[in-house]
Amino acid sequence: MAAAAAVSISTASKALNDTGRMGSETRERVKRIAAEIGYRPNALARGLLSKRSFTIGLLTNDTYGRFTLPVMAGISDALVDHGVSVFLCAIEDDPALAQIHVDAMLDKQVDGIIATGKRLDRRLPVDLSNLHVPVVYAFTEGTQNSVTFRSDDEQGARLAVEWLVKIGRRRIAHITGPEDFFSVRERAGAYHEVAGHREPVLYGVWSESWGHEAVEQLWKRPGEKPDALFCGNDQIARGAADALRERGVKVPQDVSVIGFDNWEIVAAQTRPPLTTVDMELKELGRQAGLTVLALAEGRPVEPGVRKLPCRLIVRQSCGGKAPRG
Amino acid sequence: MAAAAAVSISTASKALNDTGRMGSETRERVKRIAAEIGYRPNALARGLLSKRSFTIGLLTNDTYGRFTLPVMAGISDALVDHGVSVFLCAIEDDPALAQIHVDAMLDKQVDGIIATGKRLDRRLPVDLSNLHVPVVYAFTEGTQNSVTFRSDDEQGARLAVEWLVKIGRRRIAHITGPEDFFSVRERAGAYHEVAGHREPVLYGVWSESWGHEAVEQLWKRPGEKPDALFCGNDQIARGAADALRERGVKVPQDVSVIGFDNWEIVAAQTRPPLTTVDMELKELGRQAGLTVLALAEGRPVEPGVRKLPCRLIVRQSCGGKAPRG
DNA sequence: GTGATCTGAGAAAAGCTTTTACCAATCCCT
DNA sequence: AGGGATTGGTAAAAGCTTTTCTCAGATCAC
Numbered sequence: 001m002a003a004a005a006a007v008s009i010s011t012a013s014k015a016l017n018d019t020g021r022m023g024s025e026t027r028e029r030v031k032r033i034a035a036e037i038g039y040r041p042n043a044l045a046r047g048l049l050s051k052r053s054f055t056i057g058l059l060t061n062d063t064y065g066r067f068t069l070p071v072m073a074g075i076s077d078a079l080v081d082h083g084v085s086v087f088l089c090a091i092e093d094d095p096a097l098a099q100i101h102v103d104a105m106l107d108k109q110v111d112g113i114i115a116t117g118k119r120l121d122r123r124l125p126v127d128l129s130n131l132h133v134p135v136v137y138a139f140t141e142g143t144q145n146s147v148t149f150r151s152d153d154e155q156g157a158r159l160a161v162e163w164l165v166k167i168g169r170r171r172i173a174h175i176t177g178p179e180d181f182f183s184v185r186e187r188a189g190a191y192h193e194v195a196g197h198r199e200p201v202l203y204g205v206w207s208e209s210w211g212h213e214a215v216e217q218l219w220k221r222p223g224e225k226p227d228a229l230f231c232g233n234d235q236i237a238r239g240a241a242d243a244l245r246e247r248g249v250k251v252p253q254d255v256s257v258i259g260f261d262n263w264e265i266v267a268a269q270t271r272p273p274l275t276t277v278d279m280e281l282k283e284l285g286r287q288a289g290l291t292v293l294a295l296a297e298g299r300p301v302e303p304g305v306r307k308l309p310c311r312l313i314v315r316q317s318c319g320g321k322a323p324r325g
Numbered sequence: 326m327a328a329a330a331a332v333s334i335s336t337a338s339k340a341l342n343d344t345g346r347m348g349s350e351t352r353e354r355v356k357r358i359a360a361e362i363g364y365r366p367n368a369l370a371r372g373l374l375s376k377r378s379f380t381i382g383l384l385t386n387d388t389y390g391r392f393t394l395p396v397m398a399g400i401s402d403a404l405v406d407h408g409v410s411v412f413l414c415a416i417e418d419d420p421a422l423a424q425i426h427v428d429a430m431l432d433k434q435v436d437g438i439i440a441t442g443k444r445l446d447r448r449l450p451v452d453l454s455n456l457h458v459p460v461v462y463a464f465t466e467g468t469q470n471s472v473t474f475r476s477d478d479e480q481g482a483r484l485a486v487e488w489l490v491k492i493g494r495r496r497i498a499h500i501t502g503p504e505d506f507f508s509v510r511e512r513a514g515a516y517h518e519v520a521g522h523r524e525p526v527l528y529g530v531w532s533e534s535w536g537h538e539a540v541e542q543l544w545k546r547p548g549e550k551p552d553a554l555f556c557g558n559d560q561i562a563r564g565a566a567d568a569l570r571e572r573g574v575k576v577p578q579d580v581s582v583i584g585f586d587n588w589e590i591v592a593a594q595t596r597p598p599l600t601t602v603d604m605e606l607k608e609l610g611r612q613a614g615l616t617v618l619a620l621a622e623g624r625p626v627e628p629g630v631r632k633l634p635c636r637l638i639v640r641q642s643c644g645g646k647a648p649r650g
Numbered sequence: 651g652t653g654a655t656c657t658g659a660g661a662a663a664a665g666c667t668t669t670t671a672c673c674a675a676t677c678c679c680t
Numbered sequence: 681a682g683g684g685a686t687t688g689g690t691a692a693a694a695g696c697t698t699t700t701c702t703c704a705g706a707t708c709a710c
Contacts, residue, residue, distance in 0.1 A: 007659085007660095008659065008660055008661095009660080009661090009696095009697090010659085010660065010661075010662090010697090010698080010699080010700095011658090011659055011660070013697060013698055013699085014659090014698085014699090017697095017698080019698085019699085020658095020659090020699085020700095021656095021657065021658065021659085022657090022658055022659065023657085023658060023659085026658080026659080040428065040431065040432050041432070041696080041697065041698095042373070042432070042434060042695090042696050042697070043432040043433045043434065044369045044372050044373045044378065044433070044434050044695090044696075044697095045373055045665090045695075045696035045697045045698090046696080046697055046698075047369050047665095047697095048367070048369045048370055048373060048664095048665050048666065048667095048695095048696080048697080049664070049665050049696090049697055049698055049699085050665090050697085050698075051665085053369065053433075054429075054433075055412075055433065057410075063398070064394075064589075064590075065390045065394040069389075069390040069394070072413065072415070073388070073415055076413075076414070076415060080422070080425060080426065080429070083429060085382075085412045085414070085426075085429050085430065085433060086412065086413060086414075087380075087410045087411065087412060087413075088383075088397065088401075088411060088412075088413040089401070089410070090397070090398060090401060097405070100405060101405065101410075103365065104379075104405070104408060104410050105410065106365065107365050107366065107367070107368040108368045108369070108378075108379075108380065108410060109367060109368065109369050207594070208594045209594075235594070242567075264389075265389075265590060265591070266590070269532070269533045269534075269560070332689085332690095333689070333690060333691095334667090334690080334691090335667090335668075335669080335670095335689085335690065335691075335692090336688085336689060336690070337667095338667065338668055338669085339668085339669090339689090342668080344668085344669085345669085345688095345689090346686090346687065346688065346689085347687090347688055347689065348687085348688060348689085351688075351689080366666080366667065366668095367665090367666050367667070369665090369666075369667095370665075370666035370667045370668090370695090371666080371667055371668075372667095372695095373665095373666080373667080373694095373695050373696065373697095374666090374667060374668055374669085374694070374695050375667090375668075375695090376695085
């Protein structure tokens, strides 16, 4: 303790926190000695008194980390400046495990909890609605009167289809995931709005092989073929691009392919690299982090769902040129 | 506080912790009331006294999470039963950021730190050697006298090549990553030991396109072609499998392809799905977690490097049959 | 020179839990 | 029935900070 090295005990606290009255030379001396001996206050004791642990919990059921990691990065990025550390708890849709983790976090007096997941329209398997700490939902369904951050899939889909239209495509098909996903319906809705109903929507699963198979289906049908494929995610897009190449259809010369998610490992490795829609998950995490911090500090935050805009990432699978470049 | 609801204050503690002497009916009553009002002790106060926070830090520079997530899952899995929560700190090879996170964790009195990374032969950009909390290294280079867990890449490579030999392959080529990676050299060493020096080792980068290009190189050369490709990771293997298919070479009938990493998103989506080597990162994380806990509790742990065996995952890219099935 | 004001610093309490010490009351034994 | 042991429970200290209160000494005004 700095007190031993220097003078008193409460004086030290006041010196280091720039609070209370005292001679400036005493203050400086205490600070200097504290720095010399590398004194750092015990956050547990501090938290015990201040009711703030400078700790938050991130709860996720996205085992694979596709969505959680960018969100986590954004949260950490936003909060590290405020001295806040993040507990990561991966619960695998296991309610019991989830409850254990939530209890452990509450015991450790987290200042707040951020819940995230892999699906906008599903709840985590644990009820967080009546905790005595603030809860923010990010990329997962929240409760009544909660603060929820999500990507604006409608706007993202519009971005994609408008891009295809802008570069001259007219027969745009939509290959996507299971229709019971909310984001699938939202993206399909935006697709219809922009592209009309000239081409079918093919619902399937979130896999490369479905993208592959969907192309087979489309090209087996009689009549004119699509000149663009708006795919529900990058994996489907990759499968579709592969299938087109194998049929001798040139991407992007003959057909443009556009994905969704900007999952680098898939999008950048596709031949050609995928133009796709990025959901800005890191920004989403950042805002969720700042919001839970605001709530923890008692600042008022309007409840409701906040949609964050997506961004178009132009690579080579559509042709066309990047805007402003 | 349970005391208010029930009887005293220190009695409550003893009742709930099954310690001290007291009437069993009092003990039961306190327990019951505590359960009724949902009392949970404050871990901060408890930690202040016991010098144990039941919290550890996981430090990683693997932004992408390919290695960190399984390790994290293993750690969490092993420690959740002990009531330990995990701070995840992603430092992006930024020494200043790393130091901030380490300081924040120390302030919060973590019981220990696990350092992990994306490369066996690189250090994290922060010195953890003289902390007053135990440090365990997992999948990253540790310091002198530290405890380090790593995958046994030599054994893993041997597993792969022996498998190829066992299913009758004789001309086994090795396409792998940059030679300055320790694991590349180790895997190549094992490859040479098992397969001899009949085929060349092609060093390149960790990408699908390198796998693709390497196949071009091999097949352009005059003479007999390889009948098996041992690839340094799954991405290379996928690129190679794609290149073979495009050349009309049948996988696995004509050529077996085997990967390394068992990165599901790549290995399972390859056509055909990749037989590959799994580094058992989750198990690695589990052991690292239990070890740091042991150290935190003062139990002695022999310092040194512990190599964990890899496991062969048989899918369809090699032909042959899965062992015992 | 004396009462009022100010200044610098220390003492003490609070925050919550666990542990040790302690104190009545009961019990047993002779 | 009286002394020692046992029992059931409370009081208090410790762990580390921060904050509020208090106090001694100095300064100032008249």
